[in-house]
Amino acid sequence: MSARREVVFWVAQRATAVVLAVCVLVHLVTMIYAVRNGLSAAEILGRTRGSVAWGTFYSVFVIAAAIHGAIGLRTVAAEWLRWRGESAELATTIVGFALTIAGLRAVAAVIGAPV
Amino acid sequence: MNLRVSVWRGGSDGRFQSFEVPRQPSQTVLDAVTYIQRHLDATLSYRFACRVGMCGSCAMMVNGTPRWTCRTHVDKVAGEGALELAPLANMPVVKDLVADMDGFFDKWARARGEFVGKRTRADDFAVVDPASPERREADAGIECIGCGVCYAACDVVSWNPAFLGPAALNRAWTLVNDARDTAREVRLAAVAGDAGCHSCHTLMSCTEHCPKSLEPTRAISGLKRATWRLALTAADE
Numbered sequence: 001m002s003a004r005r006e007v008v009f010w011v012a013q014r015a016t017a018v019v020l021a022v023c024v025l026v027h028l029v030t031m032i033y034a035v036r037n038g039l040s041a042a043e044i045l046g047r048t049r050g051s052v053a054w055g056t057f058y059s060v061f062v063i064a065a066a067i068h069g070a071i072g073l074r075t076v077a078a079e080w081l082r083w084r085g086e087s088a089e090l091a092t093t094i095v096g097f098a099l100t101i102a103g104l105r106a107v108a109a110v111i112g113a114p115v
Numbered sequence: 116m117n118l119r120v121s122v123w124r125g126g127s128d129g130r131f132q133s134f135e136v137p138r139q140p141s142q143t144v145l146d147a148v149t150y151i152q153r154h155l156d157a158t159l160s161y162r163f164a165c166r167v168g169m170c171g172s173c174a175m176m177v178n179g180t181p182r183w184t185c186r187t188h189v190d191k192v193a194g195e196g197a198l199e200l201a202p203l204a205n206m207p208v209v210k211d212l213v214a215d216m217d218g219f220f221d222k223w224a225r226a227r228g229e230f231v232g233k234r235t236r237a238d239d240f241a242v243v244d245p246a247s248p249e250r251r252e253a254d255a256g257i258e259c260i261g262c263g264v265c266y267a268a269c270d271v272v273s274w275n276p277a278f279l280g281p282a283a284l285n286r287a288w289t290l291v292n293d294a295r296d297t298a299r300e301v302r303l304a305a306v307a308g309d310a311g312c313h314s315c316h317t318l319m320s321c322t323e324h325c326p327k328s329l330e331p332t333r334a335i336s337g338l339k340r341a342t343w344r345l346a347l348t349a350a351d352e
Contacts (some may be wrong), residue, residue, distance in 0.1 A: 002308055002309070003307035003311070003342075004307070004349075006311070007307050007311060007343055007346040008343050008346065009312065009313075010313040010339065010343075047139045078275065079271075079274040079275055080274070080310065
């Protein structure tokens with residue numbers, strides 16, 4: 001039922017917003033803390049590579065952002081471009097997956113072992 | 116001193132026409148419109164009935180803001196001694212200051228705004244505790260006069276013409292909280308979705324402009340929670 005799907009999307013967007021609020025805060029505080037004495041890319045990678053904790057954190061961050069962004073774009077498409085229906089759903093779903101893949105690739109690059 | 120009143124004339128492709136109306140003490144916007152119709156141009160079309168804020172028929176755009184004109188004093192809104200009057204926004208124009216409210220009220224029906232009971236006249240009265248949380252929620256929204264001010268103020272209606280709007284959703288919420296009503300699930304399904312409560316961005320224009328000081332935004336938030344609970348409990352369907 002489309003009504004139920006709307007309900008699920010609505011809840012998913014709010015739930016991911018809560019996750020993002022926490023993630024953004026942790027990300028910013030960590031960044032400011034980490035670079036207080038100046039920091040190089042090598043130093044960052046030295047701390048993140050092989051870290052399961054940071055890998056999990058940033059994977060959650062990426063997935064939440066992708067879900068939140070895709071649902072938000074769907075609303076923007078409907079309200080500002082009057083683009084609704086299956087084509088809009090498909091396009092925003094593709095954007096969501098693209099964000100997920102691009103984000104997880106970045107996480108893998110920062111967390112994974114040096115090539 | 117005269118009041119300069121600029122009034123929308125014609126249909127959607129019409130234009131504003133200016134009139135000079137004498138200022139009176141305690142003059143309402145509706146008084147000014149009535150003066151024009153009775154003394155300056157008898158062809159002016161507008162709607163009113165009760166003149167005391169009960170019927171909800173005299174709402175229009177006053178200097179770009181939707182208001183009930185019978186209880187809006189000119190002193191309050193005519194800053195420079197000028198008024199601009201137009202038919203309610205987000206509705207088709209019939210003529211002059213008369214907006215077509217068919218779509219607005221059709222949405223009340225689409226939101227299942229009718230009470231569905233199961234008692235007959237042979238049954239005893241239903242006993243509803245006035246202090247119960249549900250009755251308090253219903254009471255908070257029950258005084259809607261259907262004037263369309265909230266609907267004209269709603270940005271989401273202008274973005275999504277299918278959006279049911281604050282008044283219809285407020286009505287649905289009063290019925291969802293009516294212990295006697297039997298159509299709760301059908302109604303919640305009707306108000307969910309792209310045209311329903313989930314499209315609301317919580318901009319609160321409806322609550323800001325409601326002449327009866329109701330809070331449709333609160334009602335819509337209640338519907339969002341109730342539809343989520345229903346989706347959870349009915350997940351195995």
